[in-house]
Amino acid sequence: MTTSDFKVQSSTLDVQRSPSCNVRRSPLSDLVPLHDGRPGLRGGLHVEVHAPPAAEMEDQNSKIKHLPVLDFVASDGTLDRCDEIIVVSGWRLEHYRRNPVFQNAHQYGDIIFTLGKALLTEVREVAGRPALFQRIEFAVEANPMARIAYGLYQGKFLNAVSVGFIPLRWEEGEAAAAGRADAFRRRYLEQELLEVSAVGIPANPEALQLGLKAGAVQKNDLRELAELLGRPGTHAGASHLAALTPLARALRDVLMRA
Numbered sequence: 352m353t354t355s356d357f358k359v360q361s362s363t364l365d366v367q368r369s370p371s372c373n374v375r376r377s378p379l380s381d382l383v384p385l386h387d388g389r390p391g392l393r394g395g396l397h398v399e400v401h402a403p404p405a406a407e408m409e410d411q412n413s414k415i416k417h418l419p420v421l422d423f424v425a426s427d428g429t430l431d432r433c434d435e436i437i438v439v440s441g442w443r444l445e446h447y448r449r450n451p452v453f454q455n456a457h458q459y460g461d462i463i464f465t466l467g468k469a470l471l472t473e474v475r476e477v478a479g480r481p482a483l484f485q486r487i488e489f490a491v492e493a494n495p496m497a498r499i500a501y502g503l504y505q506g507k508f509l510n511a512v513s514v515g516f517i518p519l520r521w522e523e524g525e526a527a528a529a530g531r532a533d534a535f536r537r538r539y540l541e542q543e544l545l546e547v548s549a550v551g552i553p554a555n556p557e558a559l560q561l562g563l564k565a566g567a568v569q570k571n572d573l574r575e576l577a578e579l580l581g582r583p584g585t586h587a588g589a590s591h592l593a594a595l596t597p598l599a600r601a602l603r604d605v606l607m608r609a
Contacts, residue, residue, distance in 0.1 A: 386459045393513055399426070401422055419488065423512060424483075431511075438538060441519075441539065446544065448472055456552075458548075467490045471484065515548070516542045
């Protein structure tokens with residue numbers, strides 16, 4: 352296995368294409384511009400989502416008492432990027448902590464995409480293993496999309512986040528054809544976290560319908576968000592419109608069935 356360092360400048364970023372699982376190539380081939388303009392990678396992580404411990408929520412002196420908060424634990428560093436994994440202890444968190452927003456689908460530039468903020472972001476031991484731990488407060492008072500996201504995560508209808516990061520050191524794995532269960536294509540040894548995002552409030556009528564039927568999502572929130580998305584001139588920019596159109600269509604379909 353070979354170990355590499357990241358030394359590319361932002362000016363080299365001119366491609367955005369999905370990685371091919373059948374071609375061995377540098378992660379530098381898959382760079383995309385992150386929200387601050389720097390080149391990096393994005394990938395999904397499975398998370399265990401649960402409410403903070405009852406003792407903390409019930410403590411009269413607790414800062415999170417009565418807040419809409421959930422704990423996200425990513426102890427498995429497997430990315431949804433063709434057998435790539437992240438060494439959890441390699442996370443560098445300083446940059447993200449300066450502006451620890453929790454967005455929807457890596458969309459920035461409009462308040463509607465901000466679902467909340469991370470009150471805590473750290474690497475900690477969970478069940479004897481290092482884990483990327485976050486405590487997210489959802490902006491349920493300000494944003495109907497945040498209320499929907501909170502309900503879907505709380506009800507276990509969403510169980511993943513997407514991270515945007517800059518790879519600093521990595522190693523190439525042995526050929527997956529070896530058939531070993533622990534085979535990997537690439538392992539990131541050190542990486543700087545820049546973004547954490549919900550994996551898209553589902554632009555999928557069936558997923559939203561299940562959440563509504565289970566009581567995880569309220570019809571009034573779906574209606575309020577649909578009305579907000581439908582207001583002319585509310586969300587400027589073609590990229591915003593492209594991101595919101597599938598969600599608006601899904602909301603309309605669900606409300607017609609409800």
